[in-house]
Amino acid sequence: MIWLKKGALVRLAGGFAVLWSATFLAFDPALKWSLKRAGRAAAGAKVDITSVKSKWLRGTLEVKGLAVADKNSPMKNVVEAARLGFALDVGAALRGKAVVREAAVEGLRFGTARAVSGALPHPPPPSKLERALEEQLASSAAAALGGAPDVRANAAATIDAAKLAGLKKLDEVKAKAKEIEDRWKGKQAEAQDIAKQARQAADDLKSLGGGGNLLTKAQKAEETRKKLKDLVARVDAQRAQAKKDLAEIQDLYKQADELRSKDVNGLLSAAGMPTLDSQDLSRRLLGAPAAARLSTALHWMRWAREKAAARRKSAASSFPARPARRKGLDIEFPRAHAYPRFLLENAKLAGSLDQALMGRDLAVSGVLSGVTSNPSLYGKPATLALSGASSSGESATLTGELDQQNDPVGIDVKFEGAGFSLAGASVGDDEIGGTLSGGQAKAAGELRSDGDEWRGDVSVEASGVTLEPKVKMSGIAGEAVREALKSIDKLSVRIGISGKESDLKLSFSSNLGGVLAEAMKKAFAGQFAARRKAVETQISGLYEQKLKDARGATDGLSSKILGPLDLQKSVLDKQLQDTLKKSLGGALNLNGLFK
Amino acid sequence: MSPLRLFKDVLLALHGGGEPRHLAAGFALGAALGLVPKGNLCAAAFFLLFFLLNVDKGMAFLSAGVFTGLGYAFDSVAHKLGLTLLRAEALRGLWTALYDLPIIPLTRFNNTVVLGNLILGLLLYAPLYFGFLKALSYYDARVRARVEAMPLIKALKGFDLFENYKRWLA
Incomplete structure (x- = not known):
């Protein structure tokens, strides 16, 4: 049986012609479609392109009439460009790489008006960042002035302690303090171990004082020094953690204070009174x-x-995330x-x-x-x-x-x-x-x-x-x-x-x-001042009580946690200095050396 | 090449006009093209092989269509296979050399799914080829007579239309 047909080469040439014409006719429209699709995914809004023209032998690509709509203002474009020209490296293109040595973007304009809306029929949901921005601005929309002109001076703000964010934050402070204290109690075993090893090092240090081989003593002093340095490093790490924990509590106090004024404004706003902030x-x-x-x-x-x-x-990971269906993952094998x-x-x-x-x-x-x-x-x-x-x-x-x-x-x-x-x-x-x-x-x-x-x-x-x-x-x-x-x-x-x-x-x-x-x-002088003061006084009363509780839980914490660690650190530092002196010969008996 | 012509080719081949080995080769080659994602030089090369080799094109295109759909099911396996091969230290030199050549990177051999499916297509070539031959001989020996004896087929044969259809096939 002959696998290669008679005239197969002619048919192969025909196949080539079919493939080439399909590519030649479809490449530019396909590229235009891909660019628009990628642009839409990036912008979250419509992307228009008038034309895309590629010249393979010259290695140029020209995009005309690019307009990227603004997802936040669909009747406007974020950016518009009359012409984008790219000069591709043909040698690199033959290796499947798009290396654009030079490009020109002409007719750039920002914030231009659109004739038709650039909103997508199914816009992507707002990102976490956009939601955060919205939340930050939404609260102030009505709070600042409330219904100032219509509200009566005797409007009452109902205070529900359970809804006050600042009070919740103070509860958080208290809980955090307890969690930290419990955690540090759990670390007592480590502290005892450090103390035990420090005592052992002190005994070793004492034994260096007597007679004996000078080299062995020097080696032992060096070992003790290393051991002490390790212990100091462990204590330092604990102190750093303790300081971090204490700073976290201070940060929570600060947040609670900020929330307190927000609570006052919120209550005034809820009662229709202006915060005038x-x-x-x-x-x-x-x-x-x-x-x-x-x-x-x-x-x-x-x-x-x-x-x-x-x-x-994707380029650095040995186990990249699973790619989209039929898309696979391109792995590069570059030479230097x-x-x-x-x-x-x-x-x-x-x-x-x-x-x-x-x-x-x-x-x-x-x-x-x-x-x-x-x-x-x-x-x-x-x-x-x-x-x-x-x-x-x-x-x-x-x-x-x-x-x-x-x-x-x-x-x-x-x-x-x-x-x-x-x-x-x-x-x-x-x-x-x-x-x-x-x-x-x-x-x-x-x-x-x-x-x-x-x-x-x-x-x-x-x-x-x-x-x-x-x-x-x-x-x-x-x-x-x-x-x-x-x-x-x-x-x-x-x-x-x-x-x-x-x-x-x-x-x-x-x-x-x-x-x-x-x-x-x-x-509004005098009109709302009394009510505002009343609300502030009530909130202050609630805060003072909670604050007192929280302070009770956190005040002694610094001395409880940091105190023993500081003491341990100073003892170890002293021991380390002694060891250094001894390893240098300060406490060693060197008399025999010069006999 | 119209889809009707392809269908006619397949029918002719199945009704005894075609060489079973050409049919089987077309089926196996079509499967390889079907599995490989399109839009790269690798798929184009397979496409050109249909013209170059003496295989049944109708069966090849039919098989390519079926295996394009099946490719989605093989996607995960193909990705893992491709990734394993592309990450293999022993093959790194080969991939680097190929990657640096002109034209070859346009096959997208460095894509996990393309390479995985290409390997799957090549591995499946022999089983599909011999499997198809066996299925065809089984069909001829056991099924064909029963299919032709079916009332529906007999009824179809009674129509003038069938004669016209046979003439058209010829």
Whole structure:
């Protein structure tokens, strides 16, 4: 039987032709579809691409009309690019690698309006980070002012001790103290063992005083010294743990104190009385727009960090997680100095910030480099630098660094800008707020994430501000708020972010909140003061009792745990010094040596 | 090549017009293509083998279709097999050499599922080939006569349509 058919080669050529034409016709649409799909998964919103054109022999890829919708504002794009051009290394492409030596992104624009909504029909659920941001802002929405104009001065706040978060925290302090004390009681055996070994070392030390072989004594002194050093290290480790435990208790006290003022505000708010807290007011006036921008920035930072961490883990792990069905896992076998499977070496960016700057044009340019599928092999961080300045005084700089080769992967974004007009920007909500009709602002900030730990600080300073108030409140309160908002001629906002995603803290401070709180306090002078004081007194009474209980459980803890450890440490230190002296010959009888 | 033509090829082959070994080879080769994930040079190479080798293409494509579905069931085994081979220290030199060659990485041999399924396809080639031959001879000896004696088949044979169908097959 002949396995190779007559004319098989002709048919093989036919097969090749079928395969080639299918690939040639389907490659660009398939790539466009894949890019859109990947973009949607990353953005959590629609991604539009007008066309994708690849030229295999030249090794170029051109993407036109890219628009990535903002999941938080679906009628806006986070970013839009008129053209993206990539020059691929053909040699690397033949090895199945996408190495982009040079790229150009032209016509970059941020925050542009969309004709149709960019929301997905089935949007992904909000991430832990987004939920944390929402929770941080939701509480202040109504709490700051409550139903201030309508509420009667004799409105009563019902205090339910079981619902007070601060009291619960004090219970936690007490429980923690007991847990720590019990744990340290369990460690008594170890302490006794250390004491026993220390006594043994002391006996050994004494025996060195008599006559005998000098070398043996020196060896014994060295052994004792090593033993004592080990014991000191054990005691030091215990002391460090003890200090950590005690610090944890102090931290809980601090949290309880913060929760106490939140409890007061919560009770006042529940009774319809305004808290008039400047932080809450700042959050209410500036929280929503700030959170939308912050949420978008943090989403993309988190996405970049998680992608890099996953790639790093997959490349480094010997037992990677099970991949998706039929997808498998690509394992690289690079020689030294080989390229990773994907590398964007250098991309030149050019665009404008017209929409982000209330229509004023600011050309920006920059470089994106080091984006790779194998961070460990590449060994360098991915960086982004974008800057621009205009003749009319506006300037903006943004730098980003993705520490993709580190564990945990970190991402750091710094930005700075000056000369921005605030005309047209609005603050607050329907009930209380306003529109800025003038003012120039400068902004600076840094956001950093290491693993799921976030920290950052953003500040905006504006001068020459004119605020047109929009206040629905009536009566004295409404008038006071209106006057306070009108009086504002400069603006300073500071937003801090810290903590893990599961316990994210967002701090807000602004002169706007302070000015408003003062005005409101004057307007309501005497009206709510008595009620507020009454609530505070009641809460204080409950707190004092609990605090006394908690203090009773924790006060002696430091001396109970740290006292014996400190004593043990000083004894061991002294013994160690003695041993050192003896090993140097201080207490040894060296007379015979020079006979 | 239309699906109808493929179906006709398979029917013709099963009704005594085809060489059993071509059918069996087509079945085994189709299974290998079916198991390997598509979209890489490895699958394209298998596809071209259909044209190059004297195998029954109809059976090969039918088998590829069936085994593409079965590939999902073999996914976990294939991944583990591929991972074991790709992580094997003894083979590291081979993979590194292959990875550094032009064209070869386009087969995606370094993907756990591709390599695992390729190995599974090659390992299953001989059992599937001989198994299919045996099944075919069993069908000819025991089942075929009974199938042709079935009232439905007889009824079909009574129709002019069947004559037309036979002419079409020829």
